[in-house]
Amino acid sequence: MKLLTCPLNGPRNIDEFQYLGPLRPELSKDAPDAAWAVHLFRAENRPGPMVEWWRHTPSNTVFLAERHTVTDTVLRTWLPEPDA
């Protein structure tokens, strides 16, 4: 099956991973309700490279991947820089 490279564990079969969805931009706290509702349901769904969250289940490693959503090519994977 497809391989995905965990930044910590290296290439693993994709069934060791859980898809956590696209990286979504933040919305400002001052945005009105309608904008918040749209933001909640907004889809990141363009055909092309997309940055998304993945989790390697056995090691509980959460990381980011950039993957082309048409060719399914994984361009890179990396551990996130958190913004605490």
Add this chain to the structure above:
Amino acid sequence: MMRLPAPFGTRIDRARPVTFRFEGRAVQGFAGETIASALAAQGQMMLSRSFKYHRPRGAFGLAGAEANTLVQVGAEPNVQADLRNVAEGLEVSAQNVAGSLAFDRTAAIGLFARFLPVGFYYRTFMGPSRQAWLRFWEPRIRALAGLGRVDPAARFPEGEKGHLHCDLLVVGAGPAGLAAAELAARGGADVVLCDVGPEPGGTMCHTPKGAAGPPEGLRVMTGATCTGWFADNWLSVVQGGMLWRVRAGQVILAVGGIEQPAVFRNNDLPGILSAGAVQRLIRLYGVMPGRRAVVLAGTPEGLDAAEALTAAAIPVAAIVLPRPLPGHEARIAALSAEVISGRIDEADGRGRVARVRVGNRWISCDILAVAVGQAPAWQLPCQAGATLGHDTAAGRFTLRLDRPGVHLAGTVNGYAGHAAAIADGRRAGQAALRALGLPAADEPAAIETAPKDPDAALAFWHQPLAPDPRGKDFVDFDEDLQVADLVNAVAEGYRELELVKRFSTVGMGPSQGRHSALATARIVAEATAREVAEVGVATARPPAMPEALGTLAGHGHTAERRTALHARHLALGADMRPVGAWWRPYLYGAGDRAARIAEEVAAVRGGVGLLDVSTLGKLEVRGPDAGEFLDRLYTMAHGTQPVGRVRYCLMLNEMGAVVDDGVALRLADDRFYVTSTTGAVARVYADMALWNAQWGLRVDVANLTGAFAGLNITGPRARAVLAALPGDIDFSGDAFPYLSGRCGVVAGVPVRAMRIGFTGELSYELHCPASLAPALWDAVMAAGEVRPYGLEASRILRLEKGHILIGQDTDALSSPDELGMAWAVSSKKPFFVGKRSVEMRRRLGVARRLVPLAFPAGTRGLGESCLVLADGVPAGHLTSVALSPTLGHPIALAWVPAGLAMPGTRVTVRARDGAVVTGDVAGHAFYDAGNTRQEVQK
């Protein structure tokens, strides 16, 4: 008998005769041969009846590429007789016949063939009434459809699965594959070579082109069919009942070609065989295909067949040459057969070919050997991304594959000649070594990058494909489609290849276009004035060869999870039921279920009960930011939660929907022990990791769900029982108040003890390492008065207190306001997941509420999901409902419109039997609304 003496029959073991039955008659064959060859040795060429017209059919290619050879073997349908070996006692019969293979009554359909054009079923069977299709026509058509038969009583062994890793997988052990594999192995690659045949060699096995010794230094899998290529060089190889999943660094597809049929009137008669099939019968199985042959030598392979026939002392009545074969004159002369220029225009015979016509001339024969050329076996290459082209001059398909890591070699790569195929194999092997970063096995100069292939010019004969006015010139044997059918499909407007396919069903049968795709593309190109390459073929999809569901399923074990107390429950006669993957006790003991459940409830309310809660999620959250972390994830305030206190925790998602609940015990400033529902913990654990990847708080989460067990001891006698056990925890009311937690030892077992609510009685939950749980359970039970209780009682106890069950009383969108849980939502915290949505949804207005409903004693027919009606229209439903043994009447939680949510409101419900009943909205809890019993100090 049509058997040839040794040395013919390299695969059969004459010392081991095998007897099986075909159509009720005993047949004797030899170990090592196929059902089809054993039958051919008896002169039985007819194996099946065609799908639509029930015409007699036999093998054409004898290579597992057609539906003509599908037979029923015992309980197994659609067995390829040309691939399945004989075995003692097999019961083989024809499929889809009314009567027998020899006398199939359904063949009468053939008389009406001209009334059944392509797609005829779309034009009719619609009337006279609307129900005509469903009630009359469809059952009849369904009865005619299908080939073999499944037997619901059949038992098949479970398939096995395995994994293989290698540097290089070579698919196909013909000349090119062997050359590639051996070269790569010599170069130091870890090579696996697989082939469908029982021995390596491919076409070399049945032609006198040169035998190969067994390849060395690599793993060889025989009887192994590579059925699929998937991303990152993950391939499926089926060997017997075993599914191998192969991860290969590099892949070489040396899968050869598929001999194509000649298209002419009655080209489907048994006895019309490909040149390869004739040679396989003679050389591999020692079978005389017939007694008098005609050879259609559109390509030199026809001469190979003629030579094999001659060697087997079968007279070749004529060699029909549609075109000259320069360079092969000597061979033709040596065959001493009459050479006729022309093509086969028609065949004739009843159940088997008896004569063929070239121009005006009929020639009698019982075998026609056909050589018109091969199509490259495009299935696997196209799965791997190869594009199919067409060399118009040569009239054949070509393949081009640009995917790194996958290579084509040999015939599939367009090389017709034996030496050329070998050279191309070596090229591919060298390319694979280079890609693997291994040193070249041979000098680059010794590798031909574009091998010369003098045989290529004659490899394919561009046979004419005009429709015969009298028809029966089959393009697709599986679907009984003639040339005119495809032409007519195009005429109807189905001009795209995929539309021709779907409208006519060409290529949709078991052979998936192996024998029809090339001719179809040419016919459609001609009919639509386009190039063949532009028309193309239908998308190649896995599997490249049919795969049994049993092989794909393997053992298919369902995982079961058991708590550490499983044996205790069984010993107590528990009714164990699956809850997800876990097994949990629903109730204990035999007898009237309702009565026993009521007893368990009463035991808890009046005495003390014991519940195994080990399946609960348990998460340890630790680190300097643990409090902040929980503050952000849950709705209540945990950052300020004192050490030793237990607090209810409610988790929302970003939409403000409740997704989980539990309790959190603060063990230290930087340590919390948090419970989660059985069903949600895996998701919660993942979400915690995702959130913190974004927040970067100094916190770590451990999932202890399986490591720890949990016992819930609840009832007015709970404290007395626990206090009587040896240990260092003071269970007295002052020392251990409601919603606090203590760590210590009870009956020799280290525990985390929490005093909580939920059941409405004095309640303690003890969590301990799972392996020690049985000892703790035994210690508690030894008190003598403790009553184990199960999930059914537990639900009633909780419902009597109005507690929600996540996933039952909540749905994908239910917010705390809708659930009446605004009390659990902090208004002070600046942020928690879902806060924004909760506030927004509050502003939009809360339209529905989950409320407790009390029904009059004796109300019948209430069940979960019964509808709440407002003015006769569904406006909600019951989510939980039970007859409360404590209160003596039915109680429920239900969704109602917000306007009906005030306590005291009368609500209408439709019972399961349709009767309309009413209940009243109650206050928060039905039982002990003041919570005095669960919060009791003394």
Add this chain to the structure above:
Amino acid sequence: MVFRLLKYGLSRQYPVTGDLPPTPELRAHYDVVIVGGGGHGLACAHHLAKYHGIRSVAVLEKGWLAGGNTARNTTTIRSNYMTMQSIAFYREAVALYGSMSEELDFNVMFSQRGQLTLAHSEATLRAFHLRAETGRHMGIGIEVIGPDEVRARVPELHMDQGGGLEILGGLWHPDGGTARHDAVAWGYAREASRRGVEIHQRTAVTGFAVQGGRVTAVNTDRGTIGAGAVLIACGGMNYDMALRAGVELPIRCFPLQAMVTEPVKPWLHTLVSSVSLHTYLVQSSRGEVVIGGGSDPYQLYSTRSTLDLKEHLAEGAVHLFPFLRGLKVLRQWAGITDMTPDYSPIMGASPLENLWLDCGWGTWGFKATPVAGKRMAECIATGKVPDILAPFALSRFERFDLVNEMGATAASH
């Protein structure tokens, strides 16, 4: 009816009916441009032409006719949904399927053999009861049945008594069925083109010209055309296409895979579906058993197949019917599903005045073909969204007024 076939046997030349006309030249302007030549777009074109007298219609299909999800679905038709709004909608679709062959004079082989969904857990049974109660109120055929009746309906099922996947009951929906998906498209295409609708295959829409809150032109790879109104109905590409008009849809695309076995004599006479196993099976009138399941786990615009999913489907099929171990898979394929947050479609108006949406069809599109076509034609012809479509408006998300067909668990994506 069968007498129709006589002409085929009695004529010298094959008497061509002419189902699909060849793609004509593009004209400069159409009253209605439908982006997407699948079942929905063709059904809409048919309704516009036949019932609203609107014939200046172009259906633009980037590939071969109905080669997207219409060609790839597993042909399930049903109305056993959870919300009243959905039931009302799909109920109309079932009724329209019932008369479709007549309406189109093309046998779409609507086979109303019912759907049996299996419950292996109490939670599922609870959900079934909700569907049954609501469905009965809405007048559709639906009921919860116990294990004995499940066994009576499908005796070949492995009930797994005492096991982890014991069948506790089922949801029996006699209104459910299947139809020949390609025939649906061809039937609509033929009727529509007879009335002057133009069907343009191999014509890709590359973008839109938008001015003053309206679409003023449609750009294609064969030229630019003017349009009075535009409908977006292109399945997996709906998100991308709407974006080209500046409209963002809350849609995420996931592959949905399926597979089919070799044909065998009829043994399965209804559609059987298991929630817990994520597997469903139906036997077509060709005798092949179609096996489908759940969507792929991550977003992807691809119709590639995987071995893992095929293995999962096989496990599910073999668990329910162990004797199928000997049956062989012939082919696997996939479609691209445009999934919405509430598993309900997005139909009706868009922020642009003359741009209409028939999107968000996820895994529930084929069954809605006739009602979507009929009702979207109404939208376009009258300029107003009919009541039956109102709940599915795009604006429902910003009002947090979802039509929740997700079930007890939040959407996992």
